[in-house]
Amino acid sequence: MKNxxxxxxxGATRGLGLGCVQTLLEKGYHVLATGRDxxxxxxxVSPSFSDRLITxxxxxxxxxxxxxxxxxxxxxxxxxxxxxxxxxxFLDEYGGSALSTSAETLQKTLQTNLVGPYRLCQxxxxxxxxxxxxxxxxxxxxxxxxxxxxAGTPAYRISKTALNGLTALLAxxxxxxxxxVNSVCxxxxxxxxxxxxxxxxxxxGVASILWAAEIPDSGPTGGYFRDGKSLEW
Numbered sequence: 156m157k158n159x160x161x162x163x164x165x166g167a168t169r170g171l172g173l174g175c176v177q178t179l180l181e182k183g184y185h186v187l188a189t190g191r192d193x194x195x196x197x198x199x200v201s202p203s204f205s206d207r208l209i210t211x212x213x214x215x216x217x218x219x220x221x222x223x224x225x226x227x228x229x230x231x232x233x234x235x236x237x238x239x240x241x242x243x244x245f246l247d248e249y250g251g252s253a254l255s256t257s258a259e260t261l262q263k264t265l266q267t268n269l270v271g272p273y274r275l276c277q278x279x280x281x282x283x284x285x286x287x288x289x290x291x292x293x294x295x296x297x298x299x300x301x302x303x304x305x306a307g308t309p310a311y312r313i314s315k316t317a318l319n320g321l322t323a324l325l326a327x328x329x330x331x332x333x334x335x336v337n338s339v340c341x342x343x344x345x346x347x348x349x350x351x352x353x354x355x356x357x358x359x360g361v362a363s364i365l366w367a368a369e370i371p372d373s374g375p376t377g378g379y380f381r382d383g384k385s386l387e388w
Contacts, residue, residue: 161185161232162368163279165215165271166242168195171294171341174361175239179368180204187232189213189224190242215242215271216263225278235282237290237368240272240318245311253309261310268314273321280334288333292367293322295338295379302387319379319388326377335376337367342381 162179166172168190176188177200185207188196193210200208209231214220228235244267246260272293283289298308299315319338326336341360359382366383379386 159185159234160236161187161234162237162239163187163189163235163275164239164241165189165213165275167210168192171357171360171364172239172241173199174357175241175364175368176200176208178358178361178365180207183207185209185232187211187235215275216244216267218270218274221271221274221278228278228282232282234286235279235289236286237292238275238279238283239292239294239364239368240275241294241364242271243268243294243314245308247308247310250307251309252307256309261313264310264314265317268311269317269321272318276321276325280329283334284332288372289335290368290370291322291325291329291334291336292364293318293336293338294364295319295322295340297340297342297381297386300379300386300388322379323377323388330376333372335367335370335372335374337370337376338379339364339367340379340381340386 162184164172164175164186167176167188176186179186187209189211190196191214193212196210211227211231213224244264246264247256276291295318296315298312299319301316322336322338329336341363342355363382367380379388
């Protein structure tokens with residue numbers, strides 16, 4: 156069954172992003188899938204979905220690329236119902252300390268994991284408001300939880316903590332616009348980033364993310380979730 160709703164998914168060339176694209180298409184939605192090499196997306200998505208799949212290049216770490224996407228967006232879609240900020244990087248050395256990790260690593264990580272989603276929210280918001288509301292899902296991580304903050308991987312941890320802060324801020328500002336904003340931790344998923352030793356299948360992580368994308372208007376906003384269950388910040 157087809158659905159007129161359209162979701163934008165970033166970092167859609169592999170892993171969780173690609174999984175979200177494929178599942179949304181299977182559910183009947185329209186999808187604008189973005190990544191540095193969008194041809195990789197069409198190479199693996201079934202041609203039977205081609206009438207509901209739009210792809211375009213976007214590097215969320217580049218302000219120039221984001222500006223180009225902002226100009227191009229109205230020519231690509233007639234409506235936007237949701238944004239899934241999935242694109243992210245993990246640049247830390249495993250076990251790296253906050254005392255030794257370079258400021259450059261932190262800066263590059265924040266550019267992709269925080270500034271990119273921040274700008275995308277600004278870019279997409281007029282389209283969501285025009286449509287009378289929508290959903291923003293920020294793909295976070297348990298490594299960013301202040302509640303149980305551990306040592307190591309400081310750049311990644313800090314970026315996800317900051318992304319959670321953006322979620323809480325936007326949720327308050329956009330509540331009256333019927334735009335629900337939530338952070339989702341998909342868990343430790345078997346992807347290129349998560350590695351083969353991860354404890355969760357790709358389908359589990361995707362389902363966790365899409366739960367927040369598909370919640371009804373009466374659903375929560377400004378929360379932090381995994382598998383539809385609330386997490387402590």
